Amino acid sequence: MQLRETPSSRSPLPGLPAAASLKPSIADSQPTQRLASVAPSQPLAVKDTLQKTEGHKIPTWVKTVGALVGAGAVGVGVTLGLGAISSTLSPMIVSGVTALAGAGAFFGIQKLWQDKGPQAPVTDQEAYDKAQGAKNTRAWWKSGALCLGALLATGALGVGVDFGLKALPFSASLQSSIQTAISPALWGFTNAIAGAVTFLFIQKVTEPVGAWISRFSAKGSPIQANYSPEIVKSFIDINEGANAVNSLALSGAISVNSMKNQLQDTIRDACNLVDAAEGASAADAAAKIKQAGAMLGRTLTFTEIVNFSVTPDFPGVLKLLHLALGAYFENMPEATRNEIIASAIEAVKAHRPKPTDPRVPTTEAAIQGYFLPMLEGIINGKLPVAKDAN
Amino acid sequence: MRTDFINSQGLPSLEGMRPGPLPEVPPAQQGNGKVPVADVSARSKSRWISAGLYVAGGVVGGLARLGVRQWLPNYSSAAGPLINIGTQIAMSPGQQALQLITTPLSVWGYNWVYGGQETGEPKQSRVIDPQWQGDLMRVYVKRSQLDSWVSGPLSDFGTYVQVTKNSCQAVAKRIRANDIDGAARLLGAALFYDRQLWAQHDPEGAHAYELMFIDLHPYFEGMSEAAIADLKKATLAEAQRLDGGKDKGLDKYIDAMVSGLTTDAPPKSLQNPWGGELAAQAISNHAGKDANVWAKELIDEALDKHLRGKGWQEQMQIKKSFNKAMKTVVKDLQELESKTGRVATSDELWRLMQSAISKDAGKSLEMKAALISVGMFVLLAGGATFGYAKALPLVPGWSAAGFGQIVPTVISYLTITARFGLEKFIAFGRALGWAGTARATLGKTLDRDFRNMRVRTAMVDRRATSWLSLFSNFVGGVQKYVIDASAMVKKGKIDQAAGLLAGMQKMAHQSFFYFWPFTKLMHRVFERCGPNFDGITQAQRDELAAKVLERLAKAGEDQETLATYHKPFIDGMLTRNVKLAA
Numbered sequence: 001m002q003l004r005e006t007p008s009s010r011s012p013l014p015g016l017p018a019a020a021s022l023k024p025s026i027a028d029s030q031p032t033q034r035l036a037s038v039a040p041s042q043p044l045a046v047k048d049t050l051q052k053t054e055g056h057k058i059p060t061w062v063k064t065v066g067a068l069v070g071a072g073a074v075g076v077g078v079t080l081g082l083g084a085i086s087s088t089l090s091p092m093i094v095s096g097v098t099a100l101a102g103a104g105a106f107f108g109i110q111k112l113w114q115d116k117g118p119q120a121p122v123t124d125q126e127a128y129d130k131a132q133g134a135k136n137t138r139a140w141w142k143s144g145a146l147c148l149g150a151l152l153a154t155g156a157l158g159v160g161v162d163f164g165l166k167a168l169p170f171s172a173s174l175q176s177s178i179q180t181a182i183s184p185a186l187w188g189f190t191n192a193i194a195g196a197v198t199f200l201f202i203q204k205v206t207e208p209v210g211a212w213i214s215r216f217s218a219k220g221s222p223i224q225a226n227y228s229p230e231i232v233k234s235f236i237d238i239n240e241g242a243n244a245v246n247s248l249a250l251s252g253a254i255s256v257n258s259m260k261n262q263l264q265d266t267i268r269d270a271c272n273l274v275d276a277a278e279g280a281s282a283a284d285a286a287a288k289i290k291q292a293g294a295m296l297g298r299t300l301t302f303t304e305i306v307n308f309s310v311t312p313d314f315p316g317v318l319k320l321l322h323l324a325l326g327a328y329f330e331n332m333p334e335a336t337r338n339e340i341i342a343s344a345i346e347a348v349k350a351h352r353p354k355p356t357d358p359r360v361p362t363t364e365a366a367i368q369g370y371f372l373p374m375l376e377g378i379i380n381g382k383l384p385v386a387k388d389a390n
Numbered sequence: 391m392r393t394d395f396i397n398s399q400g401l402p403s404l405e406g407m408r409p410g411p412l413p414e415v416p417p418a419q420q421g422n423g424k425v426p427v428a429d430v431s432a433r434s435k436s437r438w439i440s441a442g443l444y445v446a447g448g449v450v451g452g453l454a455r456l457g458v459r460q461w462l463p464n465y466s467s468a469a470g471p472l473i474n475i476g477t478q479i480a481m482s483p484g485q486q487a488l489q490l491i492t493t494p495l496s497v498w499g500y501n502w503v504y505g506g507q508e509t510g511e512p513k514q515s516r517v518i519d520p521q522w523q524g525d526l527m528r529v530y531v532k533r534s535q536l537d538s539w540v541s542g543p544l545s546d547f548g549t550y551v552q553v554t555k556n557s558c559q560a561v562a563k564r565i566r567a568n569d570i571d572g573a574a575r576l577l578g579a580a581l582f583y584d585r586q587l588w589a590q591h592d593p594e595g596a597h598a599y600e601l602m603f604i605d606l607h608p609y610f611e612g613m614s615e616a617a618i619a620d621l622k623k624a625t626l627a628e629a630q631r632l633d634g635g636k637d638k639g640l641d642k643y644i645d646a647m648v649s650g651l652t653t654d655a656p657p658k659s660l661q662n663p664w665g666g667e668l669a670a671q672a673i674s675n676h677a678g679k680d681a682n683v684w685a686k687e688l689i690d691e692a693l694d695k696h697l698r699g700k701g702w703q704e705q706m707q708i709k710k711s712f713n714k715a716m717k718t719v720v721k722d723l724q725e726l727e728s729k730t731g732r733v734a735t736s737d738e739l740w741r742l743m744q745s746a747i748s749k750d751a752g753k754s755l756e757m758k759a760a761l762i763s764v765g766m767f768v769l770l771a772g773g774a775t776f777g778y779a780k781a782l783p784l785v786p787g788w789s790a791a792g793f794g795q796i797v798p799t800v801i802s803y804l805t806i807t808a809r810f811g812l813e814k815f816i817a818f819g820r821a822l823g824w825a826g827t828a829r830a831t832l833g834k835t836l837d838r839d840f841r842n843m844r845v846r847t848a849m850v851d852r853r854a855t856s857w858l859s860l861f862s863n864f865v866g867g868v869q870k871y872v873i874d875a876s877a878m879v880k881k882g883k884i885d886q887a888a889g890l891l892a893g894m895q896k897m898a899h900q901s902f903f904y905f906w907p908f909t910k911l912m913h914r915v916f917e918r919c920g921p922n923f924d925g926i927t928q929a930q931r932d933e934l935a936a937k938v939l940e941r942l943a944k945a946g947e948d949q950e951t952l953a954t955y956h957k958p959f960i961d962g963m964l965t966r967n968v969k970l971a972a
Contacts, residue, residue, distance in 0.1 A: 128908035214848040234911035235854035241904030253901040277465035317671025324897040
């Protein structure tokens with residue numbers, strides 16, 4: 001029995017309920033830019049892609065200076081406009097203007113110092129080492145400045161609130177009470193903001209010192225870590241790279257990878273079974289394919305609970321999973337792939353525990369909403385059609 | 391009744407069993423949001439203990455504030471930040487109580503903010519059935535019962551073993567094909583990599599390593615002594631070639647690892663950093679004598695030989711450790727003899743000795759590290775407070791509500807460096823908080839091993855060690871792809887192999903882009919995976935690389951990413967440590 005064939009000989013998908021609602025394959029819907037000159041021993045010609053379109057943007061330094069001048073102008077304007085009462089409100093005006101100017105300067109400076117990365121693509125080790133060294137030096141300066149700025153800004157915010165309250169017609173005891181009441185919230189807020197901005201610098205300073213204290217504590221002991229400096233340096237570079245991404249996305253990526261690992265083990269074994277079916281008797285081959293599908297169905301029953309956050313509702317994720325795992329099914333006749341999907345669904349029907357909460361989809365609903373889109377997406381690269389917003 | 395699943399001891403045998411439906415869970419034991427009465431009671435107890443610890447921490451902080459106000463009025467204002475931080479730390483052991491309240495709240499907040507599961511809006515995480523949710527929470531609770539100083543390294547060790555297992559699977563295939571040199575290339579690269587990355591395991595993780603050998607030995611079972619010797623020699627040569635002669639302890643490490651994997655024996659050279667071979671020799675020389683006398687003579691002999699040529703400080707240190715450990719050995723021997731009613735065998739004595747030395751060294755190390763760390767914390771925080779108190783009168787308005795917040799932030803930053811010892815205090819509280827439920831049964835020796843790993847890990851910049859486990863996880867995935875792709879290439883399925891590698895690289899770039907192919911770390915990964923491609927031709931390699939890049943381009947990857955990430959990645963993978971066919 002022949003179980004592998006060329007992609008061109010695939011037949012349409014028969015008999016699966018969600019098939020009609022699935023989009024064309026990912027491969028078909030992707031841009032087909034080909035890389036004609038790619039060969040492992042030749043560098044790629046990529047310079048043209050690096051020419052960024054700047055357009056008619058206002059330079060950052062102009063914006064920064066503008067924000068500072070603007071803040072001053074607002075202060076002067078408010079003071080002149082309010083006339084006699086301006087002296088009463090002066091603390092509030094001062095804090096408002098300071099906040100405006102501070103914000104302008106802060107974001108402007110941050111923008112100006114933003115690491116634009118290497119100007120030319122780094123395609124060899126020497127260029128990488130050089131760029132990384134320069135980046136690390138810049139990171140020290142920038143993170144140090146941000147840290148100091150954030151500390152002062154949090155202080156300024158506190159002063160602003162303090163002056164602001166004093167400017168309002170409250171009694172001293174009421175002011176004090178409000179101050180005490182909002183203090184924890186202010187404390188939490190300023191710490192969160194300052195922490196987010198100063199994190200890199202704090203890490204840069206405290207982690208090596210912390211490690212030194214631990215080494216000092218355990219000096220003379222036979223228990224020593226013997227990391228090579230180059231490995232530690234690599235990890236530190238990695239740490240900086242990873243921190244440059246929104247941690248929410250980073251955590252999501254780790255979840256997707258965990259899902260991929262779960263599925264990869266099963267898919268490898270399932271495809272080995274399909275390979276073993278090649279040349280076997282028809283009955284034996286059918287049993288093996290059925291078992292391969294059942295393995296996949298059972299694993300998905302497991303991931304539905306344990307990797308619950310990775311669902312076919314995210315087209316990008318499904319596409320990625322297809323790219324990462326779809327090749328295992330390449331050259332497999334469509335009929336075989338359909339048999340695998342069908343027996344996976346059978347396994348789900350047989351083994352998925354009955355929900356005990358009405359909010360949990362029934363098995364039939366889960367097949368439509370989770371199992372079938374997952375199987376079709378990963379195996380055949382088909383994405384579910386987006387639901388109508390109305 | 392079928393009896394073919396029952397073995398001679400009357401226990402169910404796994405042989406002959408086929409996967410089938412699980413037995414029905416009686417309705418009374420099913421979730422429905424409810425957990426068994428014993429668990430409810432234990433969890434409730436845990437909450438009360440945690441809450442008690444939390445409140446007690448707060449009270450301690452409050453008393454400290456009162457005490458300072460009463461007896462050190464001049465420092466009352468300046469000590470405020472320090473007391474705040476101290477109070478936070480004091481309350482930390484009981485923070486689980488707070489967590490039990492805040493976690494459901496934050497889940498509710500997420501649901502509300504992002505559109506609810508209740509309203510059935512699309513693109514939401516699915517509701518986990520209470521029958522699973524209850525169990526998953528209990529898994530968390532059970533994990534929390536273990537001191538975090540142990541559970542962290544334990545989890546990392548599990549990842550490390552898993553990755554090594556991937557390598558052993560590929561090695562075993564070559565051994566079965568009588569390709570010892572090929573097996574040694576894979577194993578040498580893998581062990582060299584492990585030695586570099588999991589440096590906190592060596593050499594004290596002996597007992598944990600035994601667990602690993604129990605798990606992995608079956609891949610090497612049935613090898614002849616001659617084959618083992620050949621494998622050991624070739625593996626060492628391979629690892630030394632990759633290392634370039636920098637690592638002086640590599641030979642001992644490789645010897646112990648290959649011995650452990652192939653013979654299922656504990657790695658002797660790993661077990662005793664103070665001359666295990668000498669001790670083993672001494673034990674066998676004294677066979678037949680009274681066990682307690684052996685221990686005394688053994689230590690004298692081992693010490694005499696081992697201390698020659700060492701500096702006096704080191705001699706003192708080693709002697710102290712030995713003496714301490716031997717007290718435990720003698721005590722354990724007596725206990726063993728009274729239990730068994732016979733003189734201990736040399737093997738038993740050997741095991742007790744290793745355990746005692748490791749335990750003792752670890753214990754004193756941990757205490758020392760914790761105490762010094764707490765000392766540093768007090769010093770730093772005290773210094774900052776003192777400095778602040780002195781600076782207060784110098785700067786008018788310094789203590790204004792706003793700028794007053796800067797100081798605790800600075801103090802907090804300063805003290806982060808010395809919180810290692812305080813973590814132990816927090817871990818103790820956490821374990822105590824969950825003491826009501828069943829405790830994990832790791833055993834004292836393994837517990838000690840993993841604690842030592844924790845201390846060792848703390849000696850390295852945390853920016854490096856915090857990525858170890860994730861990196862290993864990533865390498866595990868890469869290895870699987872490489873093993874499958876190389877097999878496909880050898881079967882002539884280059885296109886499909888390219889599909890796998892392209893998928894792997896795309897996944898790596900999306901999920902782990904920060905493991906950049908130019909880092910030294912990734913070089914180690916390429917070197918580890920390279921031998922899987924041994925035997926492919928230059929033409930196959932070029933074709934494979936070109937197809938991988940072509941597929942990635944087709945999948946929408948831009949030219950810059952191809953040039954700066956994917957090309958160096960696939961080039962490294964197919965060139966580093968790959969032996970091409972002639």
